[in-house]
Amino acid sequence: MNKYWIWFPGDFEIHEGMLQNFTREERGMRWPAYWYIDDCYKNIKFEKTYDLAEPTTFTVHTHQQGYITINDIKYHVNEPITLDAGKQSIVVYIFSPDQLPTIYIEGDVIYSDPSWVADNYVIQRPVGYSKLFTELSDNPAKIPYHHQTIQPVSMTNINNGLLVDFGKEINAALKFSGLKKPITVCYGESKAEALDTKMCYYQQSNIIDPSKIVKRAFRYLFIPNYSANSINVVADCIYLPMQNKSSFNSDDELLNNIWQASIRTFKLCSEVFYIDGIKRDWWIWGGDAYQDNYINQYSFFNEDVDKRTIIALRGHDEVLQHINTIVDYSLLWVISIYNHYEMTADTEFLEMIMPRMEKMMQYLLNQTNDLGFIYGRQGDWIFVDWSEMDKDGTVAAEQMFLLQALKAIITAKKALNQDTSNYENRFNTLKENTVKYFWDNEQGAFIDSYESGKHHVTRHANILAILFNIVDDDKKQQILHNVLLNDQITQLTTPYFKFFEQDALCQLGQLKTVYDTIKDYWGSMIKKGATTIWEEYDPSVTGKQQFAMYGDPFGKSLCHAWGSSPVYLLGRYFMGLQPTSAGYSTFEVAPHLTMFKHLDCTLPIKGGSVHFRVHDGQVDITTDRPGGTVVTGKEKILLQPNQAVTITNEN
């Protein structure tokens, strides 16, 4: 008998998502996200009819206002009600001008659970609920954050002030005590930022005992004009607990550290929603969330943050604008539902999100031409990436996204036993035309745009063609050699798309290249002392300059979720674990672990885990769930639950 606080489905996420997108601050100014933002519905009915075998008592609890009708007779909320046996049709009317309308019904027979229906007077749907709010003492308006107190590790007098180092990047409120006079605090993810009293991202003045200081991201604090050599301060780390279901210990200490820093980074950026970085910008972005989903799958396997983010990105049924105003992000949003389904086989979520998925797909298909190609309309942002690209007319990369989005909705609708023929026709036509118009036989690669006549090749569309399995093996090999391994094709400049590139290289068997990249790019960041993974890193840049980005001297985020991709790349391609049907009802393990002499690694799967142990030239693989198959170059071996399969550690 699981009781829940219940609400209109999606509205908890939409309301909290609004608050999230309104949280950003920068240099003393508040900075809301620059897109259209929905709020929850304000006027809601909750309904269920019972056929009672005997009299029963229950109470409808709410922090908002309203009333109840039972068989059309009115009752009060927040007071016990006793009903006789027989048919009892209960409707709870709740409204609030500024809060999420939500109720909790306590009773032995009548109680609030997912079987109730919510109604905004236009749409009737099964209620929304969350494992975060299961007790009467819970309140969906109050996220159950946990607290951990962290002490500084050092304090140093410098620049006529005091520099406080907490030893690692954290996301915390500050608690000062014993202050003799008001102080100013400058925050820094880096020492350089904290010491820059003018340009540091966060700064608070006139702090006295006991000022309220909100949660902010930092490792260092600088208190200017402060001559004493210590100060009473602790950091109150505020976080939503999330269990790490993975572990990684190898004989490669650097790789161990990369994994740990990735896990830390990812956790810091995952609370109610995925945010891109903890310093900047606290907004929910579709592109970042898409990649976070993959990292999550190989570490925390937290289905809830995935779902909350997908819902918050989207808002209510009607589509007024592309997600984050970016056409590609709307497409990635559709695909993310497919990815989440492959990970979880959660058809309840599919049912919930399907009306919004269909409306989004319709919105996207409304901007396609006769060839099925999606184009940008006025005000649309065809982003793809920050790189130079020929965006004249329709663009190849967008068609790749659209093909995968069509595949996503086809899979989702099939899982719900819904007709998909319209989408399948669309998919087939688009696939044929994409190859016909964008594949350049001479260059053996996809070009950006065919309308311009420039036949310009960038990496993006070609990477996506690999990832989304749009071309045959012959063309994949052409792409590998003509584009991915071809230094004459302009290198990617953003970690966002490098994520996709590493993924594509792995799919094409280039594990050595990817392994070297992890050790070099991530490794040198760790060697330099990073405690979390940066948004972007270039070892050739030094001094203050390394913290600059987007034209801001401290614009770079030093704890950025997409930086945690080694977790995904190692888990998916080196441990070689992947579902082969939705929710891992079947899954494959194809290890490539010759770089390790010793390794002890656990990875989550839906409802279980897989354990890898490398020792003495062999790999032991164990799982606690049926459905697994170990795949080596030579054979396929069925994995029985709790029975190790041992293979030779070779590629």
Added chain:
Amino acid sequence: MNKYWIWFPGDFEIHEGMLQNFTREERGMRWPAYWYIDDCYKNIKFEKTYDLAEPTTFTVHTHQQGYITINDIKYHVNEPITLDAGKQSIVVYIFSPDQLPTIYIEGDVIYSDPSWVADNYVIQRPVGYSKLFTELSDNPAKIPYHHQTIQPVSMTNINNGLLVDFGKEINAALKFSGLKKPITVCYGESKAEALDTKMCYYQQSNIIDPSKIVKRAFRYLFIPNYSANSINVVADCIYLPMQNKSSFNSDDELLNNIWQASIRTFKLCSEVFYIDGIKRDWWIWGGDAYQDNYINQYSFFNEDVDKRTIIALRGHDEVLQHINTIVDYSLLWVISIYNHYEMTADTEFLEMIMPRMEKMMQYLLNQTNDLGFIYGRQGDWIFVDWSEMDKDGTVAAEQMFLLQALKAIITAKKALNQDTSNYENRFNTLKENTVKYFWDNEQGAFIDSYESGKHHVTRHANILAILFNIVDDDKKQQILHNVLLNDQITQLTTPYFKFFEQDALCQLGQLKTVYDTIKDYWGSMIKKGATTIWEEYDPSVTGKQQFAMYGDPFGKSLCHAWGSSPVYLLGRYFMGLQPTSAGYSTFEVAPHLTMFKHLDCTLPIKGGSVHFRVHDGQVDITTDRPGGTVVTGKEKILLQPNQAVTITNEN
């Protein structure tokens, strides 16, 4: 140089409308309106570009949060900013999770006025503003209500308690002082209601000094279990001032009292929005508002309450549901814009509302069949009236409403120089088919439905055909005799539709009938001591029973806006004043005042007034504005400003 608080157009009305629809209480329970309710947008940009001749200083004030960019450089809100000469592109970003985002810019050159543009990141439109909020010290979150203290006129010990009479119906908060112990207060519009400690609509217990007691409608208070013969209490009447621009004094004392009670009733029901009654139900209803518009035109001529109500009824651009869930009310909403335009010639409002008018019209036309007839879809409420009616298939009355709605949008679009051909074609086809399918030659009347084959005649469609001028004079006369004056056709049961019937009778010249109705129906209410006009009145019902309605012993509202229709009927048909082009740029005065020996009456028109004086068998008509024509049975006489035209008082 008029400065205003500015916001996204319509959002003040939508946000306050939500609060209004959430205000109702009944017997200790809160009772939100039972339809979908919009709130304002939460994330808004305000934009204007100046070309400054010299440096200037200004401050952007807001009670919400955000920042400013000027030529892409960031500035703080609520702090003075000085700009150099030259092009300065100002964008103000304001957000709030729970309040209306609004700003006030103070400066000599740069200030907030209707020339600014608001943007919700999807739609860009000229800002919204109101004469209620023109000073920095104003705040659109705080309606500038006025207060007036009223003393009780009598106190009587009865039923072991104290009955307090304030002498007339008021809408007020209570202030008690000197209470020795907690008391309970039962409210009553009638003495019977106050004394019914179980079923009275409003009741508050545990009142002590100085309890906060919200505004409620009442004339009587009853304090049970209170033996002293007096209590210290005053009523704090809370109201939004609205100037009465009409006056009426005749030799008929009863009619004078009817007029005064109507004006009082109408004022009590008109604050930020028109509400139907002050006791019940505080929601904004399209049908009531439609009629209020006509009464307003002949009394307060307050354009703002009209506009606020029209916007609040509608919500944002997208139509999710019919207004109040009723198809006819959506149609009346469209027509109300026409009526407001005829009254005011306000093209700025037309520009503002046109996108929402068009989307509503599209929503309505999406539910028409091949003949152009509008039909109800599942979940739609084809109301028309509470009367028995044959609603099988498409219904005649709805087609009448649709014809007038088409006329409304054609007029509105023409006023904005927009193309109307599509709507004109629709109108012509629908008019032809409505007569062809719904006019019954044998009965000489419109039937309710032709699909049922029952050929059933009710008054409704026939009344509307007159009001909206859908048939020729021959058919009008047939309707008059076969329906309106035919006692075999079931009488109307609701004051709502009786308003339309009186209007139609007047249009057909049946002034004597209408005059008798006013004197009988309204007159007997006044004679009985009513201080405001009731929702419904039947002199044959006595005792407690007369206060019952909708199955509730005190469900009837004793101060109900639509009851004020004598003001409209007298002004429009007896004084005979009406605009003959939008905003009274031309208007007609055709008096029928033979029932008066003496009369002194002023009626408002746009930007002026018309004065009537009956004495010595003649009528003197004066106006302070050009454009008027006096029409008698014999001639048309041009009215010059401030020059009386005198005609014989005859019909």
